[in-house]
Amino acid sequence: xxxxxxxxxxxxxxxxxxxxxxxxxxxxxxxxxxxxxxxxxxxxxxxxxxxxxxxxxxxxxxxxxxxxxxxxxxxxxxxxxxxxxxxxxxxxxxxxxxxxxxxxxxxxxxxxxxxxxxxxxxxxxxxxxxxxxxxxxxxxxxxxxxxxxxxxxxxxxxxxxxxxxxxxxxxxxxxxxxxxxxxxxxxxxxxxxxxxxxxxxxxxxxxxxxxxxxxxxxxxxxxxx
Numbered sequence: 001x002x003x004x005x006x007x008x009x010x011x012x013x014x015x016x017x018x019x020x021x022x023x024x025x026x027x028x029x030x031x032x033x034x035x036x037x038x039x040x041x042x043x044x045x046x047x048x049x050x051x052x053x054x055x056x057x058x059x060x061x062x063x064x065x066x067x068x069x070x071x072x073x074x075x076x077x078x079x080x081x082x083x084x085x086x087x088x089x090x091x092x093x094x095x096x097x098x099x100x101x102x103x104x105x106x107x108x109x110x111x112x113x114x115x116x117x118x119x120x121x122x123x124x125x126x127x128x129x130x131x132x133x134x135x136x137x138x139x140x141x142x143x144x145x146x147x148x149x150x151x152x153x154x155x156x157x158x159x160x161x162x163x164x165x166x167x168x169x170x171x172x173x174x175x176x177x178x179x180x181x182x183x184x185x186x187x188x189x190x191x192x193x194x195x196x197x198x199x200x201x202x203x204x205x206x207x208x209x210x211x212x213x214x215x216x217x218x219x220x221x222x223x224x225x
Contacts, residue, residue: 007180010106011167011194012099014117014127014138016187017204019094023119024063030086031079032070040069060157067141072151076143080122087126099185099204102219103131106183112174116167118159118190137166159190164197185219188212 015022028037044065071079106113112134117124121138128136140154156162171180184191184198187205189212195201203213 004178006178007176008106008109008111008183009114009167009171009180010103010111010183011114011116011185011198012103013163013186013188013191013194013204014115014119014124016206017185017191018096018099018103018115018127018131019091020096021094023090023094023123026090027083027086027120027123028066028070031074031082036070040066044069060159063157064151064153067153068151070151071141071149074149076147076149079149083120083123084126087123088130090123091127091130096204098219100131102185102204103133107132111183112180114167114170116158116163116194118157118163121158135170137163137170161193163191164193167194168197186213 012018015024025037032040044062103113113131114135114137115124115128115131115133116137117127117139119138121136121140124138125136127133137158139156139158142150142152142154144150158166167182171182174180181200182198183200183202184194185202185204186192186195187203191213195203195213195216201216202219203211203216204219205211205213208214208218
């Protein structure tokens with residue numbers, strides 16, 4: 001009886017990994033305008049700053065409060081259309097060639113590629129679709145019965161432990177015959193759980209030995225796994 005070769009899943013973080021810097025602030029400015037974002041963020045400046053420094057629940061709650069101020073009562077389909085335009089342009093302008101090359105390497109080898117991000121699912125889906133990924137996982141946004149955004153998360157912010165939980169859930173739904181071999185690529189403290197849960201974790205951040213993921217190997221320059 002021959003041994004079954006396990007499938008391979010390659011999970012890529014979005015912000016700072018597949019693309020330069022963060023996307024959420026840019027997305028909010030695209031939807032609402034810089035002035036509106038500034039006015040909404042100003043009263044939340046302390047929790048936003050603390051959340052950026054400490055991460056964890058501070059970051060989750062601050063981000064959700066900002067979404068509430070800017071997204072509540074917005075029509076879902078309208079936001080979805082605008083988010084598609086934003087996501088395609090964002091990937092074109094801010095995509096990181098080296099990491100995107102690694103993603104394509106996985107695809108060329110028949111691996112299942114998944115984009116896993118704390119950014120909103122509404123445009124993480126578009127990024128995944130544009131890249132030809134097998135799946136896309138992001139922070140889901142709650143919608144009311146009338147088809148308007150509530151301004152709150154549906155479930156939890158897809159960061160830290162939630163990132164790995166959501167990826168595991170996605171893998172379970174694929175009904176693989178044997179457990180897949182997991183590659184993971186991240187750049188920040190919010191990716192630590194994802195990398196810890198992978199068989200082949202890689203730090204693709206720009207800080208190298210100064211970064212929070214410095215204990216993990218760097219992305220192979222020659223794309224040899």
